[in-house]
Amino acid sequence: MGEAHTFAPVKHFGGGLHYxxxxxxxxxxxxxxxxxxxxxxxxxxxxxxxxxxxxALAAVTDADGIIARVECCIHPWMRAEVRVK
Numbered sequence: 001m002g003e004a005h006t007f008a009p010v011k012h013f014g015g016g017l018h019y020x021x022x023x024x025x026x027x028x029x030x031x032x033x034x035x036x037x038x039x040x041x042x043x044x045x046x047x048x049x050x051x052x053x054x055x056a057l058a059a060v061t062d063a064d065g066i067i068a069r070v071e072c073c074i075h076p077w078m079r080a081e082v083r084v085k
Contacts (some may be wrong), residue, residue: 002046007075009052009060010034013069016076026077034060035073057084 014032016022035041044050057068061084072078 001040004045004074005078006035006041006043006044007050007052007070008032008034008041009056009074010069010071012062013079016071016073019074022076025061028076032073032076035071035076041073044074054084057082 010032011034012032013028014030014035015028016031016035020029042050043064049065052070058068060063061068066084068082068084070080070082
């Protein structure tokens with residue numbers, strides 16, 4: 001079955017929810033601010049799918065509006081940069 005994940009668009013990569021041990025192991029003691037909004041997170045079952053709207057990605061792009069970041073707020077080492085067109 002696998003574990004649940006989140007696919008949270010974040011301005012800056014950081015630690016996850018409030019899992020101090022996991023954040024410390026990953027050397028990310030400060031959670032990404034978007035990961036602190038637990039009710040707003042999209043939790044997805046292991047093997048499930050999640051769609052992130054273009055508007056949500058656009059809201060977290062870099063200064064050039066090209067790169068957006070997505071992170072699992074449960075497993076903060078699971079992250080990706082997405083090129084927005």
